[in-house]
Amino acid sequence: MKLLLLPPYFTPEKQSSAMLDHQRYEAFANAGVEMSLFAPTPTRGISNEVREIYRNRKHELMYNNRMSVTRYPLIREGKNPIGRAIRYFLGFAKQFFIGIRQTDVDCIFLVSTPPIQGVLGGLLKKRLKAPFIYNLQDIFPDSLVGSGLAKRNGLLWKIGCKIEKFTYHHADKIIVISEDFKRNLLAKGVPEHKIEVVYNWVDQNAIVPIPKNENPLYDEFRINREKFNVVYAGNLGNAQNIDVIIDAAKIMIENKNVEFLIFGSGGLKDKYVEKIKHDNIDNVRFFPLQPIERVSQVYGLGDVCVVSCKPGLGGAAMPSKILSIMSAGRAVVASFDEGELTYILDKYKCGQHAPAGDVNAFVKVLRTISDNHEKCEEMGRNARNLILERFTREYGTQRYVDIIKSVVKRQD
DSSP, rough: OEEEOOOOOOTOOOTHHHHOOOHHHHHHTTOOOOOEEEEEEEOTTOOOOHHHHHHTTTEETTEEEEEEEEEEOOOOSSSSHHHHHHHHHHHHHHHHHHHHHHSOOOOOEESSSSSHHHHHHHHHHHHHTOOEEEESSSSHHHHHHHSSOTTTTTTHHHHHHHHHHHHHOSSSSEEEEEHHHHHHHHHHHHOOGGGEEEEOOTTTTTTTOOGGGGHHHHHHHHTTSSSSSEEEEEEEEETTTHHHHHHHHHTTTTOTTTEEEEEEESSTHHHHHHHHHTTTTTTTTEEEEGGGGHHHHHHOOOEEEEEOOTTGGGGOOTHHHHHHHTTOEEEEEEEESSSSSHHEEEEEHOOEOOOTHHHHHHHHHHHHHTTTTHHHHHHHHHHHHHHHHHBEEEOOHHHHHHHHHHHHHHHO
16 A cells, blocks of 8 residues: 655654654554655755755655655745745645655545645546545645634635635545544535544653653753743744733742743744843743653743633634643643644543633632642643553554554445
8 A cells, every 4th residue: 555645844853743743654654554655855944054954855764664755855944934935836836746746645645734635636646546534634725714813704814714615525534633623524415424533642651751850851941940930832823822821921930939941933932032131020931842752841840831822713722732731741831722632631531721822810720720639630630641551652642543444445
């Protein structure tokens, strides 16, 4: 079986789904699946030295020679959304012309970032006469409205709806990451037989609880072990609504026992750094986004770890970082819309939440939880146990393998 993969980013680029992608590819290889992957020369989140190495590395074999990787030049990704959109469209054109030249493809597997990947999959399906599986990690264009990048019934929204309709019509299977996503698609008329729910997972053996006295990051970054530390790690963009964290820190500034630690990168980082300087918010510290290998240590710094979003995104977002936080044995504090995430926190008692964007409610949650260390630790233990019971790497990756095999088998 030969799988065609056309991701917009690929190792060693830094992105939130890098670990999930790697583990999925590893599972495909272990199942005997041959993969042809075409991706741009890496530019995102890497040094000039690393970029130069890969500029000359056009071809390589990975995953026990089951994956053939071919890289092609593309303009670097900038912080400007317009520049990023231009890069996506140029990449789309390049990938389309690469894709139509492929032969003996048994299945096309594409992930939903950027959303035009769905159009690419539909077009290549027609040309290659191969089934198309779409892994939906974000609901588009709903997420654009929630993040403030588009208005409902505006031009961008209408274009997004056409892209969405085209994608769902041509996809043979749509793998979504939550029941909320499935309900969203069903409401839009997508046949239920096309939809498979596979929650994102976490490598429970790679991300583990680390006791405070064994975590080297405390000393490396000069972080006080005695304080109640609130950790956020990830993208610092519009959708994540980091403002709610900084505004909460400003309100809680008189509580010298609480400190906010933000690890991340993104288009709005400079704005946030300037904000804490201008407002003299000295209980917030920024750090660079750390390598994947340090996820346990980063989340291990937190007595609680934060998941946040802009109001309106909760029903169309299920951030994978929540699973990493839970695997690290830490309580989750969410500023999030009601939905699957908040349902999990309530049902399994592994965190607390406030409505997305409601700073005062978020502060109330933080004050309550920071005053009860025993309860906080109990929620962390509940979180770790839930991962071991329901969100392991082995279960999630095997579901992907089974879905691909079933789709290809139906075509034979």
